[in-house]
Structure formats: structure tokens, C-alpha cells
Amino acid sequence: MTSNSSALSGIRVIDMSRVFAAPVGAQILGDLGADVIKIERPGIGDDGRGYGFSSVPGKDGIETRHSSFFTVSNRNKRSITLNHAKPEGQEILRKLVATADVLIENYKVGDLKRFGLDYDSLSTINPRLIYCSVTGFGQTGPMAALPGYDGLFQATGGMMAVTGIPDGQPGAGPLKTGPSLVDYMTGHNTALAIMGALMYRHRTGEGQYIDIALLDSSVAMVSHIMQDYLISGEAPPRLGNGGNGGGPADLIHCKDGIVYLTAGTDEHYRRLTVLMNQPELNDDPRFNTNFKRGKTHRAELMDIINTWSRQFPVAEMIARLDEAGIPSARYNTLPDVWKEPQVQHRKLRARTPHAYAAAGYVDLIASPLAQMSKSPATIRSAPPMLGEHTREVLAELGYDDARITELQNLKVI
Template sequence: MTDSQALEGVRVLDLTRVLAGPFCGQILGDLGADVTKIERPGVGDDGRMYGFSSLLDSDGNKTRESAFYLTANRNKKSVTCNLSRPEGQELIRRLAADSDVLIENYKVGNLKRYGLDYESLKQVNPKLIYCSITGYGQTGPMATRPGYDGLFQATGGMMAVTGIPEGQPGAGPLKAGPSLVDVFTGHNAALAILGALNQRHTSGEGQYIDVALLDCSVAMTSHIMQDYLVSGVAPPRLGNGGNGGGPADLINCADGIIYITAGTDEHWRVLCDLMERPDLFDDPRFNSNPKRGTNRNELVAIINQWSMGWKAADLLEALDSIGLPAARYNELPEVFDDVQVQHRELKVTVPHPVAGEVTMLASPLAYMSGSPMKYVAPPTIGQHTDEILAERLNMSSQEIAQLRETGII
């Protein structure tokens, strides 16, 4: 094992803000790329003002380091630059000249006004991989519209298959809690960039990548959308029910909630034995997966009546002993009490320049045997401006001071 990371030596210029784009940049940074984040002077990434919570400084004062911003900006360096000014545009061109990747999520056509679009920067750096992340893509009748996660959960079909089933109290579509389209889009953009980097090894050329939240929102509906494409019939909302074999649902115990997935006939048989209800296995209402799906409400009610006689921990142990997949339902504070979550070290605490330290979610890419994970806290606004301009652009302290005085950085 070495100390090198998978993308060590790759330079990324990150002109994104909020979530999908920054998440893409963070993935590349987690893999070892040198990511330079460009932020507006005095304002920074819009995501710094999103969410409910922010870090406190050593005096207990609220800072601009919001929890929302912290989730997608580790392993980056921050440079402030005013892109609306010619001097700022020239700084970006110079940084792009020795970058491998540029990521941006400006509205379609915005960067072209500044000469910072792909065709312009391609003249400066033919090997540049340029990734644009927008709501609706670079072409089409809606391309110029702004877009955010919730819009695409509604438009792309995800909301149509999420929520309480028809006929039940509160029936209707629901938005997923996390901004899943943003996160999924960030992952897809990172994958496309990795593919382009690999192709560049043989072609010697960069390329342009157009990634849209709309496209990703339709794709992430996945097997449910494919079911519709095959059958022509839209599958119903299942609430907490599983999409495959069953019964699969939240089950109430005397002191908590668990989730079970009896995904095969054998799982269903051993569950019937544990319930001391072998008759249910051959019951014509439940003797096949399709029937258990059709009659799921009736079946889950039977299981709940039985499970209420168990404590959650005892039932989980019993289910584990018969090989039936099950898990405890956790509120957020309970997630990190889970012994497997603790074993996998799914949160990390690192030094932070304002708060002293910050605890963050760990990267799911941490277990690459030849690429050790390194964590650096998300930067404060412009934390690395002087460093980057001096080291990469060979600018003097006087030149940097002049740029700061005139509002360029």
C-alpha cells in the first residue's frame, strides 16, 4: 500500500455552487484530485447560507460555514474571484490553462459571455475536460430555465412513486427528505469525468460533458420506470413497502420499529415458522410473491399484530438467527449508535480553521485498499486565494493586494 491517492496529480477547477456541482467536486477531491473552488468575493457559494445549522467560532458566534455547505466541499481549496470583471475572467483562464478538469453549473450561456465557455477555454487548453451541470441540459426548449432538486423529483417520476399509497390516510406523492437528485447528479458527473480522464490517456484530448438534473431524475427512477416501460402500466406508490419480493415493510415492535425484507419464498417460509403460522405459507392470499404484493396491507397487518409482542432487539436477533434480512429503524441521533456504523467509521472529525474542528460524514470511498482516504475540512471563503495565485500563477504579493483592493478577488 502506498500513500498516493487514485486521482493524485489531477487538477480540478470547480466553478460550482449549492449541491450537485460541489458534490461532484468533492468526490474528485476525496479521490485525491487537487480541487480549487472558485467563489464570489464577500459572498461565496450560495450553499453557505442554506440549511438549518452553521458552525460556531471559538467565541460561540455563528459563522458562514453552514452544515449544507460542509456536506459537499471537503478536500478543496477556496479562491475568491469576480467573474464579471475582465481581470477575474483572465485569472480563470490562467487557472484553466493548467487544469485537467473544469466543473461549472452556471445557467446556459452565462460563461460564454465571459469567454469562459468550453470552446473558448479549449483554445487555451485542448486537454481540458469541461463538465457543465444544469437543470435541464444545454439544449432544448427549457434549457435556459433554472432548476433545483425538488422540481426534478416532481418532474422525473421519483415523486410519483414515493409516498403513501392510494386509499390510505394522507395518500399522495412525497418528496424524499435528502436532495437525492442533486446527489445522484453529482455522482453521475464525477463518473463522466473519470471516464473522460481515462479516454484522454489514449486520445490525448479533452472533451465537453453536459449533465442535467432532469436526465438524472428520470434515470434514478430506475427499475420502477423500467417496469412502466415494459408493461405500460404505472406501478402504484408502495409507501414503505419494498419494490421486490415481500413482505418488505416497517414492522412495529413493543419498543421500536424494524424493517424486514422477506424477499424470497424461503424467507417467507422461515418467517411463517418463526411466527408459528405455517398455515400462512400456503395461504392462497400469500403463496407467491405477486400475491403477497397484491395483498400486502392485509399481510403486514397480520405481521404487525404478531411483532407487537416482541422487543425490537429480541426480534432482530431472532430474525438474524433464521437468516431473514432485517434492520432497526433509527432516528438520526441513533444512526451513529449503530455498532456497524461505528465500525465503518462513518463520521470523521477534522481540524477546522474557524471552529477548531468539525465532524462530517465520512466518504463511502474510504475503503480503497490502494488509495488511502485523506480528509481536509471544507475551506472558508477565499482561504487559499493568496496561496493559489502565488504558487500557480506566480503572482507577487503586490499584484495580489491590488486585485483585492479593486474587488477582483
């Protein structure tokens, strides 16, 4: 249940999406208080239930099918199973649409139109409906029919061109980022567009259609580096772990670990040269501008800094840099992240009751929107089991037990 303090309390979302990008968008709406009803295929469910390398262990031999992909993108949702290829399934969906504010889907372009479940058809039932389609390349154009996955767009949109080891160094070449960042950002863009459409509807009473593409997100994500190219006409090089706003900004090696240093302003760099007891580096003609430190003589400067930094353990290095007012951070492995005092203070590890998990709970990643003072994002329920809420939702639509059982026998649900 949501409370009246939730930003999207009273908003109902039909989530017909699968895998990652669009489910993330629906989850954000759920975190903000919307009633999100996830539509899944009977017996199979969301393809994302099988993605990733880990799954939440179930109690008493239950297979939760809560993979890492599914678990991170489907909390605060109710799951119903529904075969929309059958007339009875279409009837259920249309009844749901009549009660809904938002529908999110990520089927192939034109796929749902075959069943009368496209925007033009459903908006006649509910003119206030906000219908959001999430695809790889968008609804129109020469590539609209192609499938799309995160890694493809990291390659296509330019992110891999600016991520990876610089040319001329061992192992040089482009790299994909570890997480599925294009998917994740597309999910956020999906939620943002829907919330904008809800505000528009609040003013005008009109619903609308939203066309979200991973391609668009992937190009926009290259952000200031892509803007650098548009301004200069020159493609910036890959910088490895180097910052792309100036220098020095990179990993530095200590006696017992690694620290990330950012001393990209002239003042931060001056303080660093004093801390290193090498103030002459501040006026050295190789390093006396941000451009030289961050690009043309970057490798030389980092060699000098690393020679100095290797004298100290990580804790001492962080303390020295902090005292000098120079931004830095300890490099953390994933287990180390959860030991960080500030991570613990912000309660970013959100232990959530899970009735079907062997442990009785699942640890989730808290929403970055949880610190809103009046209407914070909250985690109210763990990701659902497949079809966990089918009877509950159909009863809300007026179906009695006998009809629900009949639909089950017909393999509609």
C-alpha cells in the same frame, strides 16, 4: 496535500459551481486526491454557504458560513475569491485553466460564454481540458434556460410518483424524499463522467465537453420501477414503506420501536411463517406467490405480521429474525445511526480538524469510497473559509504580493 497513492493525485480541478449537486461532484474528485480550487464571488461566496438549518459555530466570534449544505459538499477544496465579470478576473481564470485538467460549472446555459469562459474558448488555451457543465435541464431543448432544484426534479422525473402513502390510505399522496437525492446522485454522475473523460484523455490525449443534467439523473434514479413501467405499460402504485421487489418487505411494529423486515423470497417467507408459528400462511392462496404478498394482498399480510410482531421488543425481534436467517434492520433516528456498531466500525463519522471552528474540529460524513485497498478516498481538510486560499493560489500562478493587493483593491478578488 495529496499523496502519490491517491487515485487522482496530480489532477487539478477548477470548481466554479455553487449550492449542492456540482459541488458534490467536485468534492468526490477531491476525496480521491485531486487539487480542487473552488472559485467564489468576493464577499458573497457560494450560495450554498447560506443553505440548510445549521452552521458550524466559529471560534472567537468568527462566522464560518459553513452551513450543512456547504459543509457536506466542500471538503478537500481550496477557496479563492474571484470576480470573473472583470477582465482581470478572466485573466486569472485563464491562467488557472492553463494549469488545470478539469473545470466544473453550473451557471445558466450560455452565461459564461459572455466572458469568454465557455468550453470552446477555454479549450483553445488547454486542448486537454475536460469541461463539465451541470444544469437542471441540459444545454439544449425547450427547457434548457430554466433553473432547476432538487424538489422540482423529484416531481418531474417520476420519483414522487412512486414515493408516498398508497392511494386509499389516510394521508395518501406523493412525497418528496427527505435528502436532496437528485442533487446528490447528479454529483456522483458528474464525478463518474469526469473520471471516464480522464480515462479517455489518458488514451487519446484529448479533452472533451460534458453536459450533465439533473433531469437525466432524476429519470434514471427511478431505476427498476421505471423499467417496470417501460416493460408493462402500467405505472406501479406508491407502496409507502413497502419494498418494490416483492413481499413481505415493510416496517413492522414492536413493543418499543420499529423494525424493517425484508422476506421477499419464497424461502425467507417460509422461514417467517415458521417463526410466527403460522406455517399455514406459506400455502395460503392469498400469499403463495411473491406478487400476491408484495402487491395484491400486501396490506392483509402486513396486518397479520404486525399483530404477531407487537408481542416482542425490538431487540428480541431482531434476534429472532437473525437466528431464522431473515433480513431485518432496526429503524434508527439520526442520533441512533451513530450508535450502530457497524457504523462505528466503518468509521463513518469522520472527525476533521477545523482551524476556525469553535470546537477545533468538525464531524463530517466519511466517503463511501474510503475502503479502496490501494487508493482510498480520504478527508485531508475541512471545507474552506471564503477566500482562504486566494493569496496562496495566485502566488502559485506567479502573482506577487503587490499585485495581489492591487487586485484586492480593485475588487477583482
